[in-house]
Amino acid sequence: MTFPLPEGLPSGRGVPAGSPVMWxxxxxxxxxxxxxxxxxxxxxxxxxRPILCYGDDDHPHSLDLADxxxxxxxxxxxxxxxxxxxxxxxWLAAPPEPMDCPEDIxxxxxxxxxxxxRWPGLAPATFPGSGADPDEAARAAVARxxxxxxxxxxxxxxxxxxxxxxxxxxxxxxxxPLPLFCALLRSWEDRFGARVVAAIGATLYVSVASxxxxxxQATHVALEHLLTTADNIVNDPPTPFPRYAASLVDAPLWRxxxx
Numbered sequence: 001m002t003f004p005l006p007e008g009l010p011s012g013r014g015v016p017a018g019s020p021v022m023w024x025x026x027x028x029x030x031x032x033x034x035x036x037x038x039x040x041x042x043x044x045x046x047x048x049r050p051i052l053c054y055g056d057d058d059h060p061h062s063l064d065l066a067d068x069x070x071x072x073x074x075x076x077x078x079x080x081x082x083x084x085x086x087x088x089x090x091w092l093a094a095p096p097e098p099m100d101c102p103e104d105i106x107x108x109x110x111x112x113x114x115x116x117x118r119w120p121g122l123a124p125a126t127f128p129g130s131g132a133d134p135d136e137a138a139r140a141a142v143a144r145x146x147x148x149x150x151x152x153x154x155x156x157x158x159x160x161x162x163x164x165x166x167x168x169x170x171x172x173x174x175x176x177p178l179p180l181f182c183a184l185l186r187s188w189e190d191r192f193g194a195r196v197v198a199a200i201g202a203t204l205y206v207s208v209a210s211x212x213x214x215x216x217q218a219t220h221v222a223l224e225h226l227l228t229t230a231d232n233i234v235n236d237p238p239t240p241f242p243r244y245a246a247s248l249v250d251a252p253l254w255r256x257x258x259x
Contacts, residue, residue: 003159006042009035012055012154015170021062022158022170023048024055028151035155036142040135048157049166052145052198052205055154063168063178071183078119080227088113111240114223123220125191126210132252134193134209138163141197141207141253152200162186163195167204174202175258181228192221194254203257211251218248230256 003023010029014020029035032052039050132140145151160169164185168178185206188194193209212218222245225233232255233244248254 003048004046005157006039006046006048008038009155015156022156024053025155026055028153029155032151032155033139033143033146037139039155039157040138046157047159047161049160049163049196051156051158051166051196052142052151052200053154053156054152054201055156062171063182065165065168067179068165068168068182068186071179073180073183073187074122076180077122077184077224077227080229081116081119081223084114084227085117111238112242114226114241115219116223120220120223122187123191123212123217123224126213126217132193132209134189134195134207137193137209137252138195138197138207141195141205144253145198145205150198150200150205152198156199162189164189166196167199170199172199172204174204176204176256177229181256184224184228201257202259203255206254206256208252208254212248213250215246215249219245221245222248225254225256228256229258231259232257 005023009023010025010027012023012025015022015024025035036050036052039046039048043049142151156170158166158169160166164182166172167174167176167185168182172178185194185196188206188208192211195207195209196204197207198205212221219242222241225244225248226241233239
């Protein structure tokens with residue numbers, strides 16, 4: 001794949017070499033937010049979606065977008081919920097013995113789990129017009145990542161028809177269930193104005209224009225996050241489900257990582 005690049009970019013290269021699916025700068029531009037914003041404003045013309053990333057060449061083959069289209073999202077999430085529910089009930093029936101912890105280490109909090117005894121379906125879209133413009137929300141998220149030092153080392157431009165397809169196109173390296181996760185990203189685009197803004201190693205950052213506005217909405221959305229199997233939600237840290245759900249209220253940036 002080859003594609004023309006917009007003007008004003010620093011030095012960079014196609015990734016992977018030979019048949020590039022993205023362009024990566026050799027280093028972060030002098031003003032990365034300005035460069036990211038200029039690329040974003042041209043994306044409908046160029047077809048190139050900007051992301052923050054690490055500037056390495058270690059990308060496997062792209063995922064066929066037909067694999068994403070073939071996902072029956074609600075059916076697969078319901079199946080994942082049933083397996084989660086089965087494990088929760090088994091744990092409640094025979095909880096493990098409490099572990100002895102050193103005095104200077106607090107024991108893990110008990111996790112009551114998601115408060116559903118039947119599959120609730122997909123979380124409804126946040127009320128239209130209640131959030132920011134998705135492109136503005138994406139720029140704000142990028143600015144935040146740059147301030148917090150979580151911006152990686154490169155600006156990437158990905159030839160993708162929509163933001164949700166970026167991880168599939170670049171062959172994102174992670175243990176994520178990629179077809180299901182990208183199908184969910186597509187759905188989050190439609191329901192919440194979500195945009196993929198950064199792929200930093202095995203961590204994906206997603207801006208959200210219309211996040212959940214109250215605890216009830218956040219609990220429903222948090223179940224979808226849980227069913228991605230992302231390690232930062234189900235394993236590390238072992239955050240109780242209600243506390244994780246509460247953290248999503250008005251949260252304009254979602255983070256997912258897998259070992």
